[in-house]
Amino acid sequence: MKKTIIVFCILLMTTGCAQKRIIDDLALINAIGYDLSEENEENLKVTATFPIITKDGKYDRKTIIVEGKSSKSAREKLKHKTNMQLESGQIRVSLFGTELAKQGLLTQLDTFVRDPNIGSRVLLALGKPVASDILTLQIENEGQNATFLEQAITKLHSESKTINYDIFQFLRDLYDDGMDPILPAYKVEDNDLKYDGVGLFQGDRLIDYLNPEDSKLLFLFRKEIIHGDLEQEIELEEGKVQQIMLSYVQTKHHIDVNSVAMDNLVATIDLEIQGDVLEFTGEEDLSDPNIQMKVEKLISDQLKSKGNKLLLQLQKMQVDPIGIGQHVRNHMKYMRWKKLNWYEEYQNMEINVNITVKFSSNGKWK
Amino acid sequence: MKEKLSPIQVSILVYMIQSGVILFSLPRLTGEAFGTNGWISIIIVSVIVNINLILIWFVFKVGAGRSMFELVNGIPKWIRLILSLFLAGIWLGLGTMVMVKYILLLKMLFYQNVSTLLLMTMGLILTYLLVKRGIYHIAKATVVLFYFTVWTIFLLLFHLPDFSFIRLTPFIFQGEKDLLRGGAGIYTALLGYELVILFLHNVEEKRLKAILVGNTITSIIYLGVCFVSFGFFSFDMLLEDMYPVVTLLEYISFPVLERVENLIFSLFGLKVLITTVMYLWASKEVLEQQFQRIKPKYLLLIILSLSFFISIFQKIMRQVDQWLEYLAWIEVVIAFLLPLILLIVAFFTRKVNKEHSL
Numbered sequence: 001m002k003k004t005i006i007v008f009c010i011l012l013m014t015t016g017c018a019q020k021r022i023i024d025d026l027a028l029i030n031a032i033g034y035d036l037s038e039e040n041e042e043n044l045k046v047t048a049t050f051p052i053i054t055k056d057g058k059y060d061r062k063t064i065i066v067e068g069k070s071s072k073s074a075r076e077k078l079k080h081k082t083n084m085q086l087e088s089g090q091i092r093v094s095l096f097g098t099e100l101a102k103q104g105l106l107t108q109l110d111t112f113v114r115d116p117n118i119g120s121r122v123l124l125a126l127g128k129p130v131a132s133d134i135l136t137l138q139i140e141n142e143g144q145n146a147t148f149l150e151q152a153i154t155k156l157h158s159e160s161k162t163i164n165y166d167i168f169q170f171l172r173d174l175y176d177d178g179m180d181p182i183l184p185a186y187k188v189e190d191n192d193l194k195y196d197g198v199g200l201f202q203g204d205r206l207i208d209y210l211n212p213e214d215s216k217l218l219f220l221f222r223k224e225i226i227h228g229d230l231e232q233e234i235e236l237e238e239g240k241v242q243q244i245m246l247s248y249v250q251t252k253h254h255i256d257v258n259s260v261a262m263d264n265l266v267a268t269i270d271l272e273i274q275g276d277v278l279e280f281t282g283e284e285d286l287s288d289p290n291i292q293m294k295v296e297k298l299i300s301d302q303l304k305s306k307g308n309k310l311l312l313q314l315q316k317m318q319v320d321p322i323g324i325g326q327h328v329r330n331h332m333k334y335m336r337w338k339k340l341n342w343y344e345e346y347q348n349m350e351i352n353v354n355i356t357v358k359f360s361s362n363g364k365w366k
Numbered sequence: 367m368k369e370k371l372s373p374i375q376v377s378i379l380v381y382m383i384q385s386g387v388i389l390f391s392l393p394r395l396t397g398e399a400f401g402t403n404g405w406i407s408i409i410i411v412s413v414i415v416n417i418n419l420i421l422i423w424f425v426f427k428v429g430a431g432r433s434m435f436e437l438v439n440g441i442p443k444w445i446r447l448i449l450s451l452f453l454a455g456i457w458l459g460l461g462t463m464v465m466v467k468y469i470l471l472l473k474m475l476f477y478q479n480v481s482t483l484l485l486m487t488m489g490l491i492l493t494y495l496l497v498k499r500g501i502y503h504i505a506k507a508t509v510v511l512f513y514f515t516v517w518t519i520f521l522l523l524f525h526l527p528d529f530s531f532i533r534l535t536p537f538i539f540q541g542e543k544d545l546l547r548g549g550a551g552i553y554t555a556l557l558g559y560e561l562v563i564l565f566l567h568n569v570e571e572k573r574l575k576a577i578l579v580g581n582t583i584t585s586i587i588y589l590g591v592c593f594v595s596f597g598f599f600s601f602d603m604l605l606e607d608m609y610p611v612v613t614l615l616e617y618i619s620f621p622v623l624e625r626v627e628n629l630i631f632s633l634f635g636l637k638v639l640i641t642t643v644m645y646l647w648a649s650k651e652v653l654e655q656q657f658q659r660i661k662p663k664y665l666l667l668i669i670l671s672l673s674f675f676i677s678i679f680q681k682i683m684r685q686v687d688q689w690l691e692y693l694a695w696i697e698v699v700i701a702f703l704l705p706l707i708l709l710i711v712a713f714f715t716r717k718v719n720k721e722h723s724l
Binding site for chain 2: 004006010013116120168171172173175323334
């Protein structure tokens with residue numbers, strides 16, 4: 001027993017071997033942004049922000065912008081611009097500008113996965129149009145932009161099951177041959193930070209953005225929203241537009257792939273959501289089963305047509321954020337999948353959507 | 367050395383010698399060697415190890431419970447000397463390299479500025495304390511260390527939300543493969559079991575069952591880790607990640623605690639310690655039989671000094687990997703050949719004895 005205690009003590013003491021770091025002297029970068037340099041296309045513009053304590057004891061932040069050939073070489077220059085020791089172990093959010101993302105993110109992400117100081121839970125996001133705008137924005141009484149972004153992205157996380165917003169999830173989908181990653185996008189609007197849909201990627205290159213409304217539908221298809229809110233405009237009578245809002249639970253999510261002929265792939269996405277009505281601006285009696293069924297069908301049809309439109313748009317862009325490719329891959333033989341030119345096949349294949357919306361109740365009111 | 371080992375101690379000891387630094391890269395190694403769904407290969411490799419273990423057990427069945435050293439007494443002295451020096455050298459090298467590899471990883475991940483030699487000295491002090499008292503005490507300490515570390519397997523539950531069967535793909539052993547070299551690499555992950563040949567005669571009862579259970583514990587844990595990795599990472603990402611298990615640990619986040627890999631990785635050091643302890647112990651045992659005039663304590667100090675001396679020159683990861691690979695290959699051959707040789711000797715002596723008694 002004595003020996004075990006010695007063993008344990010020595011192991012504990014090894015922690016003392018680490019380099020001494022005094023927290024007051026550290027610049028703990030909590031967010032970092034990457035953009036293409038405006039002057040020299042080959043260079044990176046790196047924006048780093050970290051919390052500081054001002055002379056009068058207030059909690060503040062400092063944002064530094066430098067240019068460099070790579071992330072780490074920019075960091076060397078960052079060092080010259082501060083009197084504190086830079087630490088990247090506390091990075092929570094990393095932002096990428098649109099133009100840079102269009103060129104591909106893999107080279108930039110290398111530093112995150114190679115450097116053991118940085119964990120795999122660093123959140124990633126896109127900055128519209130540039131990342132530095134978002135990090136340099138000073139919002140009154142809001143504190144750290146990094147904390148705001150971290151909380152905002154984590155909120156998106158908690159509203160869904162899993163969304164590919166951290167470095168591990170992004171890379172996982174990037175390296176998956178049957179799926180493309182997505183990232184949330186933020187922009188500055190009226191001196192405020194605003195979520196602005198998701199960026200669609202093909203491999204590591206940004207192709208285009210999707211607006212927040214379509215993004216919601218995309219998450220539904222990705223089986224990432226288990227429960228959420230659905231807002232819909234319906235016309236029970238012609239010319240009378242009514243608003244209806246549901247709080248729903250996804251009860252079925254199934255993607256099926258069939259090949260009718262050798263080269264004719266058909267994918268079907270089956271979705272079923274059940275929801276409680278929270279708001280309805282129409283005058284009809286929603287407690288009437290017939291009207292309920294009518295409204296259900298109306299919403300289902302609308303969602304289906306919206307979904308079809310979204311899918312066509314995705315197919316045209318040759319991006320596969322839903323992961324149809326995974327199902328196609330698992331459906332065929334290995335050699336056939338390897339020989340398949342997936343994006344071409346994806347663009348031309350037939351993808352059907354079946355969405356069934358059911359009301360579990362009409363709320364507390366008729 | 368009078369006390370006998372209980373079967374549970376032996377099972378745990380076998381598991382603790384087997385599991386070591388290779389675990390951190392094992393999911394990638396299985397993917398590189400066998401392609402898609404490479405985790406299945408652990409089962410195949412585990413079966414081969416079991417066959418090897420049965421072979422070792424058989425040696426003692428035929429040898430009527432005599433120890434390895436009693437058995438080899440029939441061999442000419444000069445052959446015994448060469449064999450002993452060779453075995454001691456390999457085991458000394460393996461024990462040292464395993465610890466050096468762990469220390470280099472520790473250095474890369476957490477303590478970039480700490481000297482390898484300082485960490486190595488700490489490791490060797492612990493090794494000295496354990497080896498000095500002999501196998502019975504090592505086994506007792508191992509059981510305690512086992513409980514310190516084995517719970518970490520339950521951390522895999524944290525990865526279930528991100529686990530997906532779709533990523534496993536229905537393809538079995540497809541894609542680029544490196545069956546021979548890669549397969550040997552996976553086999554080396556289970557190495558360490560061959561040391562039971564040195565203490566099997568010292569086990570109370572249920573010898574075969576105890577060693578097979580030990581290997582099964584290791585295999586199940588390896589299988590669990592690899593299986594989860596294949597559904598957690600996408601296949602191509604798994605191939606890119608040098609140490610997927612470190613990434614797995616990194617990904618765990620508790621409400622108030624993140625980056626727990628710092629803590630867990632140090633705990634893994636205990637498993638590595640036992641691996642080193644047992645290899646150096648084996649090395650000492652073999653030399654002790656050859657050089658009975660030297661006090662065992664001095665012999666141990668010589669071994670530890672040699673081990674330290676070797677570690678001075680090991681500063682580069684790829685060199686250490688290379689050494690480990692070569693030594694492990696030789697060890698695989700030893701694991702099969704040594705019991706075979708002993709089996710032949712045992713048969714032979716039994717025959718001679720029978721003729722004598724007639």
